[in-house]
Amino acid sequence: MKKKSENTLGQNIFRLRKAMHMTQETLAAQLNISTQAVSKWETGQAIPDTLLLPIIAATLDTSVDMLIGFVPNYAGLSPYEQRYRTDGFYWGIKPNALAQEVLKLTYPTRPMKLLEIGCGEGRDAVFFARNGFEVTALDVTEAGLEKARLLAEANNVHVRYFQADLKHFRINENYDVIYSSGVIHHILPEWRNELFEDYREHTVPGGFNAFNVFVQKPYIPVPPDSDGDDDTWYSGELLRLYADWYVPVFQEKEFECSSGNTPHSHCMNILIARKPE
């Protein structure tokens, strides 16, 4: 006899289809296949073609990992997992200044897709969704994403959140905006070219990439609350990755900070770049 767990994929398709109030017929029509095929998957009599999995996942607003029931071990990948388990919102719910800058440059007067990398507890993802963007956002922490979902719910907006490690995540659709605040110091030097090529390539012509990152200055000591896995970015390194795009915003800012209760200084590069049409 077939064990129930053997049809995780079919059960997930069934569950997610129902959650999206879709009939087998609607899903089949969207996938351009027969209703009978969907029925066979859901009852475990057949499984979808591998190449169809990303399309099914996108249609059901999920990831291929979630669809096939793969649970990678993300624990310990981010020091923020524990911080997000405490009460309240660790970073607050007010959007970052960078998110507000992006909105000034690219207000969604037509449906616009935005991807946020390292959304934490969702303050920027929700801000963009409230301002009319169709938002997809990832983070490596489970606790951050739980709070992010609650924040979206409380604000009556839909954000497509999913758990992923940015090191392994590769984009499979194009976005009008790719955005990340306070995160890319986690991108080690040896991954930078490949990951940024992926971000650039998956931005629509005329679309934007927006990032900020702490940069090293020889006269500024390493901050006391620096994450263990931080890796140095050099002043101007981010700008160099966008040398062939328009750059409406590039700033280098030095500022004082008292996080961790020890006063210290930071230097940050802030970039918003626009892909040529």
Ligand SMILES: C[S@@+](CC[C@H](N)C(=O)[O-])C[C@H]1O[C@@H](n2cnc3c(N)ncnc32)[C@H](O)[C@@H]1O
């Ligand atoms: C300083 S927080 C910023 C969070 C959010 N962008 C904000 O401003 O509120 C950095 C975020 O990067 C996430 N992060 C760290 N390493 C990551 C990785 N390898 N993949 C995906 N997210 C990661 C952390 O979980 C954390 O939420």
